[in-house]
Amino acid sequence: MDLLEYQGKQLFARHGVPVPAGQAARTVEDAVSAAEAIGYPCVVKAQVQIGGRGKLGGIKVCADRAQAEANARAILGMDIRGLTVHEVWVEAASQIDAEYYASVVFDRSAKAPLVMLSTKGGMDIEQVADEDPDAIAHLHVDPLLGFQEFHGRRLAFEAKVDADVVRPVGAMLARLYEVFESEEATLVEVNPLIVTPEREVRALDAKVTLDGNALFRHADNAELRDLSGEDPQERMAKERGLTYVKLDGNIGVLGNGAGLVMSTLDVVAQAGGAPANFLDAGGGSRADAITSAVEVILSDPKVKAVLFNIFGGITRCDEVAKGLIEAFAQIKPTVPFVVRLDGTNDAEGRKLLADAALPNVFTESTMDGAAAKVVELVGGSA
């Protein structure tokens, strides 16, 4: 679960990470009163999960009330790469002496948290890593030991931060690690981490990803989910407890098991088609589960045909067929379906479908055959 910048900063503040004072606002009036309370100069920042907002006009400095109002009006409601800005964060403008980069990431290969620090802040860190890898200091932390003060010193010296801020930068890394660990984040990133002319360090941005599987231990964080930026189908699927990812094509895809569905998307693409979505129905043999999933897929107006790919293991294909027949009776879909049933009781399942003679439903016994059929139904290659 990705947090908005200001949500990340509020988490930071709770753990003692220094951040500029600020307030969130959803209306121009609220943004102006926030600016008045904070004082000038201040900054109005669009709250969307898109990198490079500043270059796209989503971050503006205000010298006075009139500018605060004009900027808030311009930013609230603007479209940034397909996302509408519903909220802004108004914060005190910061004077900047130096821009650093700091992060704590969940390093899957090392199976340990990785802390990184660089004096090349304010730019794309992947680019820095490519062009000047030595400019980034790295340190894996044994999660059973936790982050110690010496870790902070090592990183600060290795990254060659200014000598007078070695201590405060080390202290900030310790607090960022605390955010990572205690809030169960998988990413905590500050870019830029600034040094002010008074030689104070502050997190000027905040990028935090929380582990959705751990939210049962963090009731406050569970409420931070940002639904406004989500695609309508993805939101609908989430409400129904389905694993759904929206894609760009016109062939709806439904299957059982994440790997099989991913593979189905690939096979459809190889056959010249363009998948409209990823949907893992799980064990989904029950009619209500299938109905629910098919409704989500068909709510995407681009879908011209649906491929239903089931490999029955413990799930029996005859039960899936029964579920499908019931679901069809309820939904009465108008687009064609290709149903591939293979595995446990597949012959029985295919017979049930044949006997039901559902309109516009084609059964196939192989994945490749089913993919070819559905591509043919939408009118050939994309």
Place this chain on the structure above:
Amino acid sequence: MSILVGTETKLCVSGITGREGTFHSLRNREYGTQVVAGVTPGKGGQDVEGIPVFNTFHDAVDRTGANTAMIFVPPRFAADSILEAEDAGIELIIAITEGIPAHDELRVYNIIKKNGRARLVGPNCPGILSPGKANVGIIPASFFSAGNVGVVSRSGTLTYQIGNVLARSGFGNSTIVGIGGDPVPGTDFIDAIGLFQDDPETELIVICGEIGGDAEERAADFIEASVTKPTIAYIAGFTAPPGKTMGHAGAIVSGSRGTAAAKAQALESKGVRVGRTPTEVAEAAAALLGS
């Protein structure tokens, strides 16, 4: 022979009294696995169709000599159950549970590694099947027969799909290892491939990967350095967009990292044949073994 599970397996199931736990424990026993015990705190002294239930793993190990654990408890209890099994001296812990918090997995992985006395397989995996010998987990055993193809996979249904095509071509399996779809698997491709390399019964290794992380890339290096047996791979997720989790918690392309194309390329550069569809993988296996 086979790897990890077999006739010597004595299984203890954590969460045996739950609906799924009972169903799959009995299925595993029906297949021939020695299911010697179950653990459900507070239900010690009961039994599940003759399988004795204990309050703790320590009791179960003391009384039955269990050497393998299967974890079927809900995510919030799973890390604790894995650590309890390890503390009780269980050597192989197979965690089926999906949805365990990532930081729990990190802690459990590092504790088990530090102690060095148990192997964890999973979490979020379908288990391990050695056809004709033992089935621990939820793999539908009826599709598979004993043979010489070792399979290691991050995905359950995809394994069934590939295994089934192989079976139709007349090939069986030494062992099928589901390592699971989470970001911190207890057992990685490299571990399982190494075991297959040392298993005299395995003549061909099939690895079934997907987007996310770099386990396939590391496996490619390992295969080049240490594997003499023919190896075939499949990678799912060529069409997955970056930044989206595709069902499995670990299946995500982060920025430009973890793509299917990069994995396939890494494997192919080390001489591993990568099938573009599950059918192609099975056909390649059949061709290599000479059907």
